[in-house]
Amino acid sequence: MLNRLEQLRSLAQRLALACLVGVITLLVGTASPAAADSMADTPKYVAADGRDLTAVAECLPKQLSEPNLARALQESKNDFLEKVFDLKSDYDDYKLDATEVAYLACMESKGVTPQIKR
Numbered sequence: 001m002l003n004r005l006e007q008l009r010s011l012a013q014r015l016a017l018a019c020l021v022g023v024i025t026l027l028v029g030t031a032s033p034a035a036a037d038s039m040a041d042t043p044k045y046v047a048a049d050g051r052d053l054t055a056v057a058e059c060l061p062k063q064l065s066e067p068n069l070a071r072a073l074q075e076s077k078n079d080f081l082e083k084v085f086d087l088k089s090d091y092d093d094y095k096l097d098a099t100e101v102a103y104l105a106c107m108e109s110k111g112v113t114p115q116i117k118r
Helices: 002-030 033-041 054-059 069-076 080-084 098-109
Strands: none
Touching: 054 098, 069 080
């Protein structure tokens, strides 16, 4: 009788262990390591309202992200006030710096249509 109880207890322990291993396998198996690695490598930039700003951050040229008085003065000659007050009907009519043209091209290549082109 004691031997029978030992066998039942051993069987119950093995069954519980098998269930535990199965649950752990399901939990670990649902996480895709390749997807987790690719997501960890690419930072996401999200605005407070939930909009994805990753394309903006990736396309922003270094020249436009650093303060430079000489560049700012040069930009002021490129229809700066007209752009601020949106005086021309088509954005392509403004004088654009090469850096701004490259930024807009990068944004469009990532599938983002800038507000000025809408």
